[in-house]
Amino acid sequence: MIAIDWGTTSMRAFLLDKGGTVLEQRRLGLGILEAAGHFATALGTAIDGWDDPLIVMAGMIGSRQGWIEVPYVDCPAGPREIMSALHGVPPLEFDGRDVWIIPGLRALDPAGGCDVMRGEETQICGVIDELGCQRQTVCLPGTHSKRASVMAGRVETFATAMTGEIFELLCAHSMLGRLMSPAREPDSDAFALGVIHARRDGDLLHHLFAVRTLGLFDVLSREQLRSFLSGLLIGHELNDLPVDCGTVHLIAAPSLLVAYEAALRLRGHAVRAHAEVAAAHGCYRLASLAGLLPQWGSA
């Protein structure tokens, strides 16, 4: 089968064998913003040369701006609830193949607000069988980091933190960014200082100004300020982790994995790292649960 993780600005495509092992993967810049209006053509380009009859897609491709809007599934939800809401793309729209879109999740909170994810639920499904029954936490760092509380094979609730987007904005466009030298290697001491600084009294809006004062009084060099800011923001994201969050499972690209693992250990959390390929495993798991694979196996 073919698994697709199709986000706003990029896409990853995976070719899997019958047992769910990834044979080949591709990363393309072809996000849904760029592919809008010609999703079938874009998909054709992405999987060129792969002729498997089953395609399972996760991510923003199921959003209002995507191919077909697939309603969110409400938490608590696990692979079974998500699988029941898989949404088929009409065969005529793509090459006669069997194409499915995985729904996102919605978490309602007691105060009447809510949070949403599209794509991360599939990555969580890719590791959920390894988590056991106790409450544990899955962190998916990124532009919009997701932190999910998982128990007994279901996502109980989750929350988004705009950590990555704020970091990029501040580096590219803020007064703080002008104080920094272009990124070289991350500085682990300055990063740790930021993670610890985030535990102080005061709001993030105040803590951010420390980037200026630490630079002004030469406590940190222009090279170190970027790592300090990264630690400060990740530290603030982790401030929301409940004390009883259990082992924290990280799913991320290698560079983010290193940073978050360091920050979580500084805060005394037990951590386990998972590969980003969890997205492909999640698609496979859901397709298997939906009974899509046997048909394909016998084709």
Added chain:
Amino acid sequence: MIAIDWGTTSMRAFLLDKGGTVLEQRRLGLGILEAAGHFATALGTAIDGWDDPLIVMAGMIGSRQGWIEVPYVDCPAGPREIMSALHGVPPLEFDGRDVWIIPGLRALDPAGGCDVMRGEETQICGVIDELGCQRQTVCLPGTHSKRASVMAGRVETFATAMTGEIFELLCAHSMLGRLMSPAREPDSDAFALGVIHARRDGDLLHHLFAVRTLGLFDVLSREQLRSFLSGLLIGHELNDLPVDCGTVHLIAAPSLLVAYEAALRLRGHAVRAHAEVAAAHGCYRLASLAGLLPQWGSA
């Protein structure tokens, strides 16, 4: 005399009579970034036609990027401490006139960090005689909002919040900004919702994502999201106000004054608004205390 509030990206010049009343004021885009390397020429342009022999300047003009770097005065400090550290510009550098730069303030915190201001200390000096002896708070909202704790005529300590800069960044460059319609009139209901939302559990990095979900589920219109974000950020800034902060004195331009006054009242604070012209009054107050005015009066 002439009072100048010279910031990073703009400058205000005031012509005062002998009693300290503002006769005329000018606002120019000529900040220290633009004027770098030719401060005397820029000053000449700003005060063209005003030939008073005494000029007192506050703000970033006394920073490392300014005309002359004037060392910070440490808190606690009031008009007397600030006045003692006034720094003269050599007469030959500007037209033979008597030109002074007011130092900024630095607040050390017990954890070893510090905060700084340049310009706001002068605005505080402009209203400090009206505050009495009890602990009160002066808020100076803006790109980098300052919140100062004042008691018995001295600034005890203060803190910066990057509220205005983060708001502008998010509107101009973030995913949230793309969800908003261009600003028309502020929406006071959406603003209040943001101020209240800021009191919920969770970090700002998480709360920001509410702009997305409230838009996604049509709780707020594209026009209202901007006001909600403004309320959310100002609310976060105010989360750091101590319970015993006393009356909150606001010094700001009219539009910010309205927003902060509404937010403070929603939080149950006693508020008093002051005009932005406090900067001119502060320069006058310090010049008077330094004995600069009598010389000028008898000239």
